[in-house]
Amino acid sequence: xxxxxxxxxxxxxxxxxxxxxxxxxxxxxxxxxxxxxxxxxxxxxxxxxxxxxxxxxxxxxxxxxxxxxxxxxxxxxxxxxxxxxxxxxxxxxxxxxxxxxxxxxxxxxxxxxxxxxxxxxxxxxxxxxxxxxxxxxxxxxxxxxxxxxxxxxxxxxxxxxxxxxxxxxxxxxxxxxxxxxxxxxxxxxxxxxxxxxxxxxxxxxxxxxxxxxxxxxxxxxxxxxxxxxxxxxxxxxxxxxxxxxxxxxxxxxxxxxxxxxxxxxxxxxxxxxxxxxxxxxxxxxxxxxxxxxxxxxxxxxxxxxxxxxxxxxxxxxxxxxxxxxxxxxxxxxxxxxxxxxxxxxxxxxxxxxxxxxxxxxxxxxxxxxxxxxxxxxxxxxxxxxxxxxxxxxxxxxxxxxxxxxxxxxxxxxxxxxxxxxxxxxxxxxxxxxxxxxxxxxxxxxxxx
Amino acid sequence: xxxxxxxxxxxxxxxxxxxxxxxxxxxxxxxxxxxxxxxxxxxxxxxxxxxxxxxxxxxxxxxxxxxxxxxxxxxxxxxxxxxxxxxxxxxxxxxxxxxxxxxxxxxxxxxxxxxxxxxxxxxxxxxxxxxxxxxxxxxxxxxxxxxxxxxxxxxxxxxxxxxxxxxxxxxxxxxxxxxxxxxxxxxxxxxxxxxxxxxxxxxxxxxxxxxxxxxxxxxxxxxxxx
Numbered sequence: 276x277x278x279x280x281x282x283x284x285x286x287x288x289x290x291x292x293x294x295x296x297x298x299x300x301x302x303x304x305x306x307x308x309x310x311x312x313x314x315x316x317x318x319x320x321x322x323x324x325x326x327x328x329x330x331x332x333x334x335x336x337x338x339x340x341x342x343x344x345x346x347x348x349x350x351x352x353x354x355x356x357x358x359x360x361x362x363x364x365x366x367x368x369x370x371x372x373x374x375x376x377x378x379x380x381x382x383x384x385x386x387x388x389x390x391x392x393x394x395x396x397x398x399x400x401x402x403x404x405x406x407x408x409x410x411x412x413x414x415x416x417x418x419x420x421x422x423x424x425x426x427x428x429x430x431x432x433x434x435x436x437x438x439x440x441x442x443x444x445x446x447x448x449x450x451x452x453x454x455x456x457x458x459x460x461x462x463x464x465x466x467x468x469x470x471x472x473x474x475x476x477x478x479x480x481x482x483x484x485x486x487x488x489x490x491x492x493x494x495x496x497x498x499x500x501x502x503x504x505x506x507x508x509x510x511x512x513x514x515x516x517x518x519x520x521x522x523x524x525x526x527x528x529x530x531x532x533x534x535x536x537x538x539x540x541x542x543x544x545x546x547x548x549x550x551x552x553x554x555x556x557x558x559x560x561x562x563x564x565x566x567x568x569x570x571x572x573x574x575x576x577x578x579x580x581x582x583x584x585x586x587x588x589x590x591x592x593x594x595x596x597x598x599x600x601x602x603x604x605x606x607x608x609x610x611x612x613x614x615x616x617x618x619x620x621x622x623x624x625x626x627x628x629x630x631x632x633x634x635x636x637x638x639x640x641x642x643x644x645x646x647x648x649x650x651x652x653x654x655x656x657x658x659x660x661x662x663x664x665x666x667x668x669x670x671x672x673x674x675x676x677x678x679x680x681x682x683x684x685x686x687x688x689x690x691x692x693x694x695x696x697x698x699x700x701x702x703x704x705x706x707x708x709x710x711x712x713x714x715x716x717x718x719x720x721x722x723x
Numbered sequence: 724x725x726x727x728x729x730x731x732x733x734x735x736x737x738x739x740x741x742x743x744x745x746x747x748x749x750x751x752x753x754x755x756x757x758x759x760x761x762x763x764x765x766x767x768x769x770x771x772x773x774x775x776x777x778x779x780x781x782x783x784x785x786x787x788x789x790x791x792x793x794x795x796x797x798x799x800x801x802x803x804x805x806x807x808x809x810x811x812x813x814x815x816x817x818x819x820x821x822x823x824x825x826x827x828x829x830x831x832x833x834x835x836x837x838x839x840x841x842x843x844x845x846x847x848x849x850x851x852x853x854x855x856x857x858x859x860x861x862x863x864x865x866x867x868x869x870x871x872x873x874x875x876x877x878x879x880x881x882x883x884x885x886x887x888x889x890x891x892x893x894x895x896x897x898x899x900x901x902x903x904x905x906x907x908x909x910x911x912x913x914x915x916x917x918x919x920x921x922x923x924x925x926x927x928x929x930x931x932x933x934x935x936x937x938x939x940x941x942x943x944x945x946x947x948x949x
Binding site: 324325326327330331332333334335336337391394395396397398400401403404407408409411412413414415496499500501502646649650651652653654655656 | 758760761762763764769771772773774788797800801802803804805806821822823824825826827829830831833834835837838839840841842843862863864865866932933936
């Protein structure tokens with residue numbers, strides 16, 4: 276270990292968590308593993324006894340699993356999509372953010388993608404989807420797009436990680452074999468940089484349409500049916516907006532957490548939070564616009580079945596959730612983020628957590644009320660999730676935290692080489708770029 | 724040939740024999756009262772109760788509700804594994820060994836006719852001895868629903884073949900139609916203009932549930948006239 280301290284690195288705060296992990300790391304990992312183990316046991320019980328152990332019944336045949344599926348996949352839009360957009364638009368302030376965002380995508384997507392399988396009555400027959408799948412079913416579209424997104428986003432996470440792994444390899448961080456293997460022989464030659472740049476450019480262009488397709492298709496699962504409250508043409512963009520909205524909130528929370536734990540105040544500065552929170556504010560307004568259009572058209576049309584679902588949400592059993600959602604997704608974030616005095620780190624943290632809760636409620640409000648109000652007069656009860664469903668939700672979150680912790684234990688959460696590159700080149704590049712925007716100083720001929 | 728059903732609400736007394744006959748015929752599992760209260764009752768043929776108006780003009784209607792066997796079924800469209808499909812005789816059937824239990828068809832059905840095996844189906848000892856050997860017992864975790872007693876169609880075909888004759892008009896009757904004490908349920912080939920079911924289906928009293936959805940149900944109700 277002493278040879279490490281002999282070579283001080285300019286970005287030492289980014290390497291510290293990997294070279295000298297905190298002592299309570301294993302404690303937290305242990306707690307999370309215990310939760311996950313228990314969740315595994317609960318799931319095993321579901322496999323043995325059937326879906327009867329959940330709170331689902333007729334007519335509410337979809338519950339927490341589908342809600343969390345939509346929610347987690349929504350959060351996953353934080354990462355790759357936002358990082359790709361920021362990279363593509365050459366936003367210089369992206370440098371400390373992209374990696375963190377991409378990691379969210381990779382982990383959350385894996386968790387979210389498992390949810391439909393948890394929801395299956397016969398998970399043992401999952402292979403039917405591949406051998407007897409019907410491409411006419413929106414569920415198959417979903418499998419296709421989520422697989423594509425997962426592949427693209429893990430590659431997109433890994434490729435910009437290679438130079439950083441090489442830095443760790445060169446510093447002799449243990450386990451050496453891991454960094455040796457994953458650095459893929461990176462030496463930082465000019466040609467390697469060129470290939471890396473090209474790969475990243477191709478990926479970020481590919482990843483944006485894939486990401487948008489993923490949440491659009493998730494909305495299609497609902498929108499393709501004729502059920503009131505689901506059969507809506509704006510569901511595709513509405514879900515995408517909601518996904519990006521919750522995703523930005525998730526990035527902000529993680530940035531604040533890592534800034535605090537890893538003491539990254541020097542990297543995650545006020546400007547990053549300011550820009551991202553303004554983006555969150557814009558998404559909040561956009562989300563409200565979509566919600567408003569969705570419900571106003573339903574209300575104005577006044578189709579009886581549509582109205583049953585509408586009143587169920589506005590004044591019925593789901594009113595508390597509905598109005599909490601409006602408060603969490605619109606009023607609170609807008610109030611906090613509009614004002615420069617409250618657009619501080621604590622203010623942003625409160626707004627982001629509120630948005631995450633609000634977006635989860637939105638998924639609940641989309642899935643359950645339409646099912647709870649069938650067109651024909653059936654006796655319906657209220658859907659109450661059981662211990663099993665809560666545990667699988669908590670377990671899912673634990674897997675996310677654990678996955679993120681393990682990533683942060685072995686790899687830098689902020690891209691070191693991109694920061695270095697930024698220090699060296701970006702000022703010059705940006706000056707050149709700006710001067711290219713400016714009107715030419717050369718005076719136009721007076722004759723014109 | 725398209726099988727269809729006409730239910731005359733003028734004749735229906737709401738006695739529930741069709742519900743019971745269906746349950747016996749198709750080995751539909753009996754769930755515990757606690758489960759039933761949660762909404763996990765399994766009925767392929769259900770008796771809907773509709774309350775119309777307010778006291779003193781309150782009217783209670785009873786409507787037997789099998790699967791509508793739509794010509795454009797919203798359920799078969801969304802199935803990811805072809806575990807539910809419409810056969811060449813217009814019957815929407817389920818393939819239990821194929822079903823993965825995603826319950827998408829249940830969410831997509833506007834009539835909410837499908838049931839799910841939340842637990843392994845069980846029968847009380849008395850009922851266990853009387854299960855119908857012609858109908859396969861469903862495993863846990865799959866979706867099931869009314870099949871117009873399609874096994875009886877198979878049986879009728881084989882019977883006719885063994886007797887070297889053409890199948891007769893009423894050889895194939897589902898359990899509900901057979902059991903109905905007032906003859907309110909008429910079943911047959913809805914495309915055969917000589918059959919009574921075709922005649923009734925074109926009665927001015929004929930109506931179908933949620934007709935405006937364009938699902939083209941093959942269960943036709945005859946309205947009450949009083």
